[in-house]
Amino acid sequence: MTIRRGTHIIHTVRPGDSVYQLSQRYGSDVDSIVEANALYPPFTDLYMMEPGQVIVIPKTLLTETETLYVVQYGDTISYLSNRFSLEPELLIGINRTIHNPDYMDVNQQILLPVFIYEVEPGDTLADISQRTGIPIDNILQANMNRFGISADTIYEGVRIIIPLSMSENIVVTLPLPGTIIRDGALLEGFARTFEANVLYRLIDSNETVVIEESFTTARYAAPSYSQFLDNLEFDQEPTSSLGELQVYSRSAQDGSIQDLVRVRVWFSS
Structure with a gap:
């Protein structure tokens, strides 16, 4: 690709x-x-x-x-x-x-x-x-x-x-959809979230959780959009070639997931 x-x-x-x-x-x-x-x-x-x-x-x-x-x-x-x-x-x-x-x-x-x-x-x-x-x-x-x-x-x-895949408040600019990612790959994008918190996790097509819910922070909190940056550190090895990176925020009221962005990624064999 x-x-x-x-x-x-x-x-x-x-x-x-x-x-x-x-x-x-x-x-x-x-x-x-x-x-x-x-x-x-x-x-x-x-x-x-x-x-x-x-x-x-x-x-x-x-x-x-x-x-x-x-x-x-x-x-x-x-x-x-x-x-x-x-x-x-x-x-x-x-x-x-x-x-x-x-x-x-x-x-x-x-x-x-x-x-x-x-x-x-x-x-x-x-x-x-x-x-x-x-x-x-x-x-x-x-x-x-x-x-x-x-x-x-x-x-x-x-x-x-x-x-790119996006929600109203989050867009992921790296990794790009359809690309192969490895342990330590760069996560990057823009977000407008409460207290600048940006959450993410990575799963493969077998529902194996490759990265447990983790977080990073954007440069500024809402109401501004600003850049966020982190490295994707694997907790487990993928068990399939296809994966999904999920980037989102959580409600300050009830903790529910908001602004979910799904990015299709692939793992090297």
Whole structure:
């Protein structure tokens, strides 16, 4: 499974845009943009883009692994949340540059809690969905108006936008859905929780508890969203290849689980 690290820009093509201009604007290169978006026959003439088409632009310098969306005229928090299967308050909360949720500047770049997957030979959307636990419909919705991606066919080398699992108050950015994890793997994300407490546990498909309920803390407590970080230290060895990381909070009133986020993970054999 090829997860693409580094920074990616999601750009909606406008009249007059060219692949070369976009490569210069966003610090990419022409060949990478062409390959990532199937800008070649039989989908289109080489380098050809259409206004309204959405493309994924990989930045050449591998710095942070994040995906930034370039706001276009008419975008709203509601539209972006529906398109990328996001929680509206969480999207606002992790973007400190969104000062007014009712207004975003055209060309403003905002952080999207998604990740980028590069299609491998023989991949199908059904395979990717089964591997990651992300519904096919969510993947298709996130990749509207893109060449080389449909319910029936995807093409090697194209980079697909895949939404992350989240609740209203928690999103897990590592480990990514569908990836292999080992003892000591990094746990990372954003949370808005009471007293900044973030709880987690790890189970395998045989219901073996690989990590008993543990906790870490976000940088700030609610009402702010802030980053949390920890290492996943196994209490027991997994007994199957498939697992589920559960990240959540508990009610201050009755201790019940709230904001449960389920991330499908795999264990090395």
